[in-house]
Amino acid sequence: MAMCGTHVRSCIALTVRCAKQGRYGICYGSSQTAVLAVTTSRMYSTSNVRQGLLQRANDQWEGFLEHRFPAFYIYYHTFMKGSKVLLQDLIEARKIKVKMNTNGIAFKELPYREMERLRLMRKDIIKAIPMFLISLPPFAICLVFTLMYLFPRQLLFHHWWTPQQQRDFKKLYHEQRARHHYSILMGIESTAPRVEKWMLRSHLLSLCTKVQSGTHPSVSDLRVVQGLFTGHPLGLYNMRSSHMRLLSTQLLLTPWLPAFMARRRMSAKALEILHLDRALSDLGVNQLSDSEVDEACYLRGLDTSRLSFGQCREWLQQWLQLSSHVKESETSLLLHSMVLLSVNYPSP
Numbered sequence: 238m239a240m241c242g243t244h245v246r247s248c249i250a251l252t253v254r255c256a257k258q259g260r261y262g263i264c265y266g267s268s269q270t271a272v273l274a275v276t277t278s279r280m281y282s283t284s285n286v287r288q289g290l291l292q293r294a295n296d297q298w299e300g301f302l303e304h305r306f307p308a309f310y311i312y313y314h315t316f317m318k319g320s321k322v323l324l325q326d327l328i329e330a331r332k333i334k335v336k337m338n339t340n341g342i343a344f345k346e347l348p349y350r351e352m353e354r355l356r357l358m359r360k361d362i363i364k365a366i367p368m369f370l371i372s373l374p375p376f377a378i379c380l381v382f383t384l385m386y387l388f389p390r391q392l393l394f395h396h397w398w399t400p401q402q403q404r405d406f407k408k409l410y411h412e413q414r415a416r417h418h419y420s421i422l423m424g425i426e427s428t429a430p431r432v433e434k435w436m437l438r439s440h441l442l443s444l445c446t447k448v449q450s451g452t453h454p455s456v457s458d459l460r461v462v463q464g465l466f467t468g469h470p471l472g473l474y475n476m477r478s479s480h481m482r483l484l485s486t487q488l489l490l491t492p493w494l495p496a497f498m499a500r501r502r503m504s505a506k507a508l509e510i511l512h513l514d515r516a517l518s519d520l521g522v523n524q525l526s527d528s529e530v531d532e533a534c535y536l537r538g539l540d541t542s543r544l545s546f547g548q549c550r551e552w553l554q555q556w557l558q559l560s561s562h563v564k565e566s567e568t569s570l571l572l573h574s575m576v577l578l579s580v581n582y583p584s585p
Contacts, residue, residue: 319396330358349516356509361394404542410489411540417486421576422449424480431470437462448577453584456559459574466570473504473569487538487575507568510537514560522553538575539582552582
């Protein structure tokens with residue numbers, strides 16, 4: 238029995254060695270080993286041939302679409318590539334969640350890239366829930382695809398946007414934010430009479446005047462009035478409801494929710510940005526790729542379409558200089574800085 242087990246193990250080892258070396262035919266050893274080696278080699282060969290045929294057929298299909306239907310090919314290629322990236326992101330997000338649950342790690346303790354991956358995935362999942370519910374009835378999948386084609390910005394994941402759509406949608410979203418910049422600046426200025434200390438009131442008015450005149454403020458200008466964004470009058474839970482709703486547009490949130498719900502969502506988003514800032518400070522801006530810098534600046538209110546990557550990195554450094562001194566009770570300052578630090582950057 239022992240000799241039989243030894244013989245089987247030697248056969249398996251020789252078979253695997255022959256298969257890895259790609260040998261076709263008889264390997265040195267017993268006749269049984271030779272038959273197993275030939276069979277295994279043929280199996281590996283058939284699998285490789287099948288994969289090669291599928292890859293060749295796919296390349297021919299994509300070439301046909303690219304030459305005969307170039308417009309459709311762009312969407313097809315984007316969908317296929319985006320689906321692969323989406324699947325990879327889902328797998329990575331799952332691994333991160335398992336690590337958090339296993340090791341008791343909180344979201345704010347994650348490295349920057351893992352934190353950013355979870356943030357984007359959470360946004361995509363929220364977008365996917367309505368489409369999933371619509372697709373539940375029988376034969377509703379046709380309706381789903383129709384809606385996805387007609388409303389790609391509202392219903393599709395960013396993985397499935399073409400490069401042109403990504404640029405167009407970012408521009409559209411920033412225009413929605415920029416539409417309220419002037420009103421937010423006027424709202425900050427209108428709170429000045431409610432500031433009790435004369436010196437702070439003077440600094441706040443000076444800051445508003447500087448931004449309204451087209452000058453980009455410095456980080457020190459914002460830090461002088463930092464205390465006003467903790468409680469009265471510009472703290473997140475102390476500002477006027479009308480001003481709070483205007484400020485929510487900078488986070489691309491729905492401003493028509495009840496006031497207590499809107500404040501809670503804004504507080505959660507502001508804390509998320511603060512935690513991202515701290516993780517990014519630990520990583521370093523220079524460690525980010527150009528696309529990561531672009532996404533980070535856009536999240537914090539900057540229009541990156543008219544700036545170079547060097548200017549985006551410089552602005553992000555300024556933002557982190559301010560954010561590094563902001564406490565969790567002062568996150569209202571970050572939300573207002575999405576306007577104050579971005580509207581005139583770079584200064585003419």
